[in-house]
Amino acid sequence: MANIDKAAIAFSIAIVAVGVAFAAYGGYAQDNAPVAKAPVIVNTEPKTQVDPMAKIAEEVKSAAATTEKTTELKEEVKMETEPVAPVETEPVETSEPKTVSVTIPSGTSSPGCETTNECYTPESVTINVGDTVEWDNVDTAAHTVTSGSPADGPSGVFDSSLVMGKAKYSHTFDSAGSYDYFCMVHPWMVGKVIVN
Known part of the structure; x- marks a missing residue:
């Protein structure tokens, strides 16, 4: 076994010797390679020392000038856009009469619509x-549109008599005032017309 160890050591030494030889040859080859020298640029101008604060001072002056111009422009715009007092005008009343529609919804012949004021x-x-107010009965039941209240009864200003299902009734109001109305058949149904 000692012979094998000696042989291994000898082999290792031989490998190291070959590696050293290659390294030496590589250095020799590199030393003999042609060398190109880089051109040297020489600055012949005299060196001037630059104040590092000079650039900052120029930037501050430029910003100040811009701020002054902006302020001047704002003042000009402000003067040009002074608020003008609104001109008061009277509301224009149209002289033509109009018709307003009121619907008598389906299902109002049964109590319940009075809780949501939708009779x-x-x-x-x-x-x-x-x-003019025009009442459109879209219910299948007949209703009335009678001026007055369920508590006091009809006032006599207007009365539709029975307005059958899918029929309409209209009344033109010639006097200002507040007119309550109700359905004589279904007294929980109430409404109001305000005339200016």
């Missing part, structure tokens, strides 16, 4: 003297 839709309308 006449809308429950209250505001119109001008000379305007």
Whole structure:
């Protein structure tokens, strides 16, 4: 076994010797390679020392000039856009009468619509003297549109008599005032017309 160890050591030494020889040859080859020298540029101008704060000072002056111009422009715009007092105008009243629609919804012949004020839709309308209100009965049951209240009864200003299902009734209001109305058949149904 000693012979094998000696042989291994000898082999290792031989490998190291070959490696050293290659390294030496590589260095020799590199030393003999042609060398190209880089050109040297020489600055012949005299060196001037630059103040590092000079550039910052120029930037500050430029920013200040811009701020002054911006302020001047803002002042010009402000002067040009002074608020003008609004001109008050009277509301233009149209002289032509109009018709406002009120619906008598389906299902109002049974109590319950009074809890949501939807027995006449809308429950209250505001119109001008000379305007007309038209009630459209989209229910299948017959209803009335009678001025007054369930507690006091009819006032006699207007009364539709029975308005059958899918029929309409209209009334033109010639006097200002507030007119309550109800259905004589279903007294929980109430509404109001306000005439200006």
